[in-house]
Amino acid sequence: MKKKIIMGLFVLAAVIGMGFAYPRPCSMCFGSGQQTCTRCYGNVYSKCPKCHGEGEEWTGQFASNGDMVMRRCLRCDGVGEIRCSACNGEGTRTCNYCHGTGSIDG
Ligand SMILES: [Zn+2]
Numbered sequence: 001m002k003k004k005i006i007m008g009l010f011v012l013a014a015v016i017g018m019g020f021a022y023p024r025p026c027s028m029c030f031g032s033g034q035q036t037c038t039r040c041y042g043n044v045y046s047k048c049p050k051c052h053g054e055g056e057e058w059t060g061q062f063a064s065n066g067d068m069v070m071r072r073c074l075r076c077d078g079v080g081e082i083r084c085s086a087c088n089g090e091g092t093r094t095c096n097y098c099h100g101t102g103s104i105d106g
C-alpha cells in the first residue's frame with residue numbers, strides 16, 4: 001500500500017519534472033468532454049430551410065378567391081423550426097479531440 005503511494009508520487013514528480021502534466025484537461029472542451037455543436041452553436045433549433053420558418057408551404061395551387069393554398073410544412077411539421085441533426089438536439093457533441101474523456105493522455 002505504502003509502496004504504491006510512493007510509486008505514484010514518483011511518477012507525478014517525473015511528469016512535473018518533464019514539464020508535461022499528463023493526463024491534462026482537453027484544451028478543446030476544457031475537460032468537459034463535450035463541445036458546443038458547431039452546426040447550431042448550442043441553439044439546437046434552427047429555422048426550417050424548407051418553409052423559412054413559416055411552418056407552412058405553398059402547395060402550388062390557388063384557391064377560387066385567389067389565395068395561395070398552403071399546407072403544413074412536412075419538414076418541420078408546421079413548427080417552423082427543425083432540431084439540429086448534427087447534435088440530435090443536444091446542443092453539444094462529444095469532443096472529437098479527447099473523444100469525450102475530457103483529458104488527453106499522451
Ligand atoms: Zn447542433
Ligand SMILES: [Zn+2]
Pocket residue numbers: 048049050051052053054055056073074075076077078079080081
Ligand atoms: Zn418547415
Ligand SMILES: [Zn+2]
Pocket residue numbers: 026027028029030031032033034095096097098099100101102103
Ligand atoms: Zn475534449
